[in-house]
Amino acid sequence: GESVGLHLPTLSVQEGDNSIINCAYSNSASDYFIWYKQESGKGPQFIIDIRSNMDKRQGQRVTVLLNKTVKHLSLQIAATQPGDSAVYFCAEKLGAQKLVFGQGTRLTINP
Amino acid sequence: EAGVAQSPRYKIIEKRQSVAFWCNPISGHATLYWYQQILGQGPKLLIQFQNNGVVDDSQLPKDRFSAERLKGVDSTLKIQPAKLEDSAVYLCASSPAVIGTGELFFGEGSRLTVL
Numbered sequence: 530g531e532s533v534g535l536h537l538p539t540l541s542v543q544e545g546d547n548s549i550i551n552c553a554y555s556n557s558a559s560d561y562f563i564w565y566k567q568e569s570g571k572g573p574q575f576i577i578d579i580r581s582n583m584d585k586r587q588g589q590r591v592t593v594l595l596n597k598t599v600k601h602l603s604l605q606i607a608a609t610q611p612g613d614s615a616v617y618f619c620a621e622k623l624g625a626q627k628l629v630f631g632q633g634t635r636l637t638i639n640p
Numbered sequence: 641e642a643g644v645a646q647s648p649r650y651k652i653i654e655k656r657q658s659v660a661f662w663c664n665p666i667s668g669h670a671t672l673y674w675y676q677q678i679l680g681q682g683p684k685l686l687i688q689f690q691n692n693g694v695v696d697d698s699q700l701p702k703d704r705f706s707a708e709r710l711k712g713v714d715s716t717l718k719i720q721p722a723k724l725e726d727s728a729v730y731l732c733a734s735s736p737a738v739i740g741t742g743e744l745f746f747g748e749g750s751r752l753t754v755l
Contacts, residue, residue: 563742572644572731572746573683580741618682622742626671626735627696630682 541637548606550634552619555600559621562595563628564604566615573618573630576604606636614638642666644747646732652753658720661750665714665734671695673744674707674717675731683731689715719752727754 542548554562560581565573579586579593579602586593592605602619616633623629645664653659665672671690675683686705688696691712700707704723709715719726729751733744 561742570748572733572748573744574746575743578741578743620682620742625695626737626740626742626744627685627688628683628742628744630684632680632682 538632539635539637541639542609543639544609544611546609548604548609548613548636550604550606550617550619550636552602552604552631553600554602554619554621554631556621556623556629557597557600559623561622562593562602563620563622564591564593564602565618565620565630566613567618567633568615576617609636609638611638611640644732644734644745646730646747646750648750649748650751650753652755653722654755655724656721658718659722659752660719661717661730661732661752663715663717663732663747665732666736666745669734669736669745670712671735671737672709672715673733673735674715675733675746677729677731677749679728686717686730722752722754724754727752 563578564576567573577588577593579595584595590607594603616635618630618633620628620630647662673688674686677683686700687707689709692709707717729749731749733746735744
């Protein structure tokens, strides 16, 4: 069925270190996978997406990796900053802009 | 560019009462969504509009929830009567494309508490 899940509900990292947030998905028909960031009291904000025929895409300080063999998606944040503290959701796109969100991982930054 | 506007930001009601939420999407965005986000969970799609037509309302509890998007611009989501389990943040989002990469623009949400 349609489901997107995350391996870890919380992740704590030292400021300046790299963060890796993982996600498992179940629907092979998804054509895009997307990462969203949600800060407290705000709506989710688009970070980066990756098309299903790619295995890696880089943005500014972020990299998304897609492994279709094991249905796994990850978000890497380089040199994590205090402003990166948030809940991160992976989502998969099914058909015309229908998104299915995972449960989320809370990222906290230790000074 | 103005973002997605939602109101009210907070609402507290008792069960069996009714409530309505309003959303004004980004100008020119054809697609509008209402999501329900229960505390500690990811957003769940309730209904998706393209212009003023419904694209997907398969997860909308139609016995108590209704939504409309008259004139293809702003939208209202109504709950009547409310249940305790309706306590959540109701997020509105919009997108310029019907078929795209999955980039949606979200409002800050309307937090509903049902007592």
